[in-house]
Amino acid sequence: MKLNRLFLALPVALTLVNCDDSKKSSGDLELKTFKDSISYMIGGNTGAQFKQALGDDASELFDLDVYEQGVRKGFTDSIEFSQAEMQSLMTRFQAELQKKQDAEMATKAAENKKKEDEFLAANAKKEGVVTTESGLQYKVLTEGTGAVPTAEDQVSVNYEGKLIDGTVFDSSYERGQPATFGVTQVIAGWTEALQLMKVGAKYQLYIPASLAYGERGSQPNIGPGEPLIFDVELLEIVKE
Template identity: 60%
Template sequence: MKIMAKTVLASALALAIAGCGAEAPSAQNAAGQSKVALDNEANRHAYALGTVLGREVAANMEHLTETGIELDNAVVLAALSDALNDNTRMSDDEVQEAIMALVELSTNYAEEQSQVASEQNLQDGLAYQAENAAREGVIVTESGLQYEVITEGEGESPAAEDTVTVHYEGTLIDGTVFDSSYERDEPIAFPLNRVIPGWSEGVQLMNVGSKYRFVIPAELAYGSEERPGSPIPPNATLIFEVELLEIEKAESVSE
């Protein structure tokens, strides 16, 4: 959301500095396109630049509309024409102030929507956990971790300091797969004391050769943390199917 807000500002600044003294074309063809001639390289370059800027502004206008902020396209085009002719009706300070206010409105709306979604994720997760806990074969630990045995192994179990090699698939409660070593066709090794609490607790319950299904409440996963770029939303309950392949015991530290 902050990236989008910065993009709004960047677009406005890009338009403000693009002063090349041209008047905005008014004539259009039947398809609603401008009738400017594209019969030489300079015009094609100019049109390409305008296309990039126009699409960027259009994307931001669409985003702002989604946040409940309605802006008049005609005013935006008028301002663009004024800026291109270095004849703007607002000072640089006024432009900056207005843009920052727009960014703040957009950011506040995004944060409010994120909070609503986070709370909904929490409630949906609690409902899913309650339903899952009632299923035959599901065990709920004192922490709230839920697990069921798919395949029982016969090997040893890891300790919290050990490094394990596993195959796994992680999904959201709606079935969306957000990570899978099976899809990569490559198991992964990691120390159990460096993963989310639900993983650390759950894998220690397993034996080498076993496969478990875990339902991990948000507080044992990533909580309400918003992780930009991550497919895991805040307050998400996570589901993992984990196959324990190997254990590498931690080296004991001598006194």
């Protein structure tokens, strides 16, 4: 969990670029010295990590004013908690944070499910789109002439993956190098589609979340319950 990394490794390895003792300004705060600048930078970096870990509604679980008092207390004295008490508080905090994150994920997954149903229903009516029993949809862009891979095979492919709004999240074309993997070492929608394709074929796949990354998604690019679109070109069956 991000929160664990945050508490175990607060910014201790910061890259300092063009830091000097010249007067700088950040809003109403004047950063007159190097000490001012490094103090402000570490504080800002820590705050940004907390926001990333806790989300936009951090105030529901976290009081910034009390946190600041704790930091000041820690600099001058030990805080009034035993190790056991701190562990208990942290365990409860992490449980509350996980509960909040799960609720947010469930809400987002429900929203994406509605979008998925609408998209796939409309897409199924388009010319050339085939819907399989599993719910996978595909369209043949180029027919292949070679062999069809089996579940035991390794394949080499070029592909581009995008969300249904057109946002590209992954592309072997951009990397300039095909991907090689086992037919069963990918998401279920790919495993099914690859065994329909002949070498040389290019398909466009429309994959429901249940055949992709499910209700948890694959952060940061694929949200919970998101359907995916892939252009897949089967280049070869790789012989070991």
